Amino acid sequence: MGRAPIVSRAAHLLLAIGALALALALSLPSAQAADKEKPVKRDYAAMGVLAAPAPANQSIADMDAKSEGCLTCHVKTDAPTMHVTPAVRLGCTDCHGGNPSIAGNSQLPHDHPDYVAARDTAHVLPTLPKSWYWPSSANPKRTYALLNKESPEYVKFVNPSDYRVAREACGSCHIQAIEAAERSIMATGAMLWGGASYNNGILPFKNYLLGEAYTRNGKPAKITTPTRPGEGLTPAQEKRGVLAEMYPLPTWHVIPPGDVFRVFERGGRTINSQFPEIGLPNTTGRIQILEEQIGRAHV
Ligand code: HEC
Ligand code: HEC
Ligand code: HEC
Numbered sequence: 001m002g003r004a005p006i007v008s009r010a011a012h013l014l015l016a017i018g019a020l021a022l023a024l025a026l027s028l029p030s031a032q033a034a035d036k037e038k039p040v041k042r043d044y045a046a047m048g049v050l051a052a053p054a055p056a057n058q059s060i061a062d063m064d065a066k067s068e069g070c071l072t073c074h075v076k077t078d079a080p081t082m083h084v085t086p087a088v089r090l091g092c093t094d095c096h097g098g099n100p101s102i103a104g105n106s107q108l109p110h111d112h113p114d115y116v117a118a119r120d121t122a123h124v125l126p127t128l129p130k131s132w133y134w135p136s137s138a139n140p141k142r143t144y145a146l147l148n149k150e151s152p153e154y155v156k157f158v159n160p161s162d163y164r165v166a167r168e169a170c171g172s173c174h175i176q177a178i179e180a181a182e183r184s185i186m187a188t189g190a191m192l193w194g195g196a197s198y199n200n201g202i203l204p205f206k207n208y209l210l211g212e213a214y215t216r217n218g219k220p221a222k223i224t225t226p227t228r229p230g231e232g233l234t235p236a237q238e239k240r241g242v243l244a245e246m247y248p249l250p251t252w253h254v255i256p257p258g259d260v261f262r263v264f265e266r267g268g269r270t271i272n273s274q275f276p277e278i279g280l281p282n283t284t285g286r287i288q289i290l291e292e293q294i295g296r297a298h299v
Helices: 004-036 060-065 092-096 113-122 144-149 152-158 166-182 190-199 235-239 260-264 286-298
Strands: none
């Protein structure tokens, strides 16, 4: 009886180590793909795939020229400008970028060398092709941090409405919507980071000041609420919860354990599922003694 728990604890430990090793083995390939892939250098200007920001107005001839090559392969679409109204005049490259003068032959199989060559000259190519599983356009499972490492030109190609590039693709007509949306709680996640940091005693502020925002190049950005120079928020703004500024999340440094087996050594008298007791100046150990007595009573 006295030995049984020790044996089962050892078995649990082995199972836990096995699970940990399995988890590491499973998570490594995908994590490494994004972290370790060396970016391919691309001279987008020389490749002829850069496009000026979408203009608010243009002639129909200009608009058509910016879609010409794309439409040889992308033959059918519900609304070629992505807007139903004919009042909006936009070519594919106004939003996506790419080279619209390259024509493809849609009769060829998609793996035909001529078709592939045309596709890859017309498209904006990623700097991290392996991480994106390029040339497949199916998105990888987690593109979140990957988007920050990729070039803004490619981000714009796959999603012109991404906030890193939306000013270029949509800004000439929708700048107010973009500015409001960038500051919205849906984009910053302020409620989550603020709640979590306050409730866990990391930051003492009930008016949140952490939120997510990124520059065009995927660097963490601070957001400020525009106010008149020298003036802060008005009392009315403060009352309805407007925040003056919002900072990026601080980086969280995790140091790998020196010896992976010792992470299971929690120290202290009792070993429970809470935080380890290593270094806690608990000289009397009263709670632990109490727990041991209860434990013994159960045996
Ligand atoms: C030679 C044919 C061809 C031409 C020309 C072409 N495309 Fe494509 N495009 C494709 C094919 C095929 C795919 C799908 C790739 C896949 O998933 O295998 C694609 C995918 C895309 C995607 C999704 C990419 C992703 O990774 O999510 C966008 C956006 C796109 N094309 C825009 C354009 C634009 C804009 C142009 C003109 C500048 C253009 N294409 C010209 C064949 C072409
Ligand atoms: C008003 C700007 C705009 C214009 C003009 C436009 N697109 Fe798009 N396109 C977008 C946005 C925004 C998306 C959605 C991206 C997403 O959901 O991630 C998109 C999605 C796509 C996709 C799917 C991308 C993917 O990763 O699955 C393809 C392919 C595409 N567009 C091709 C074209 C072609 C070809 C034209 C021209 C005929 C064109 N687009 C014109 C804004 C535009
Ligand atoms: C050339 C100007 C122009 C550009 C550039 C443009 N849009 Fe628009 N967009 C309009 C206009 C005008 C309307 C209103 C159309 C209507 O009411 O029929 C509109 C409507 C919309 C709507 C519907 C809004 C609503 O209230 O129903 C969405 C969503 C939208 N655009 C998204 C985008 C995105 C995303 C981009 C960039 C990738 C973009 N637009 C680029 C002019 C533009």
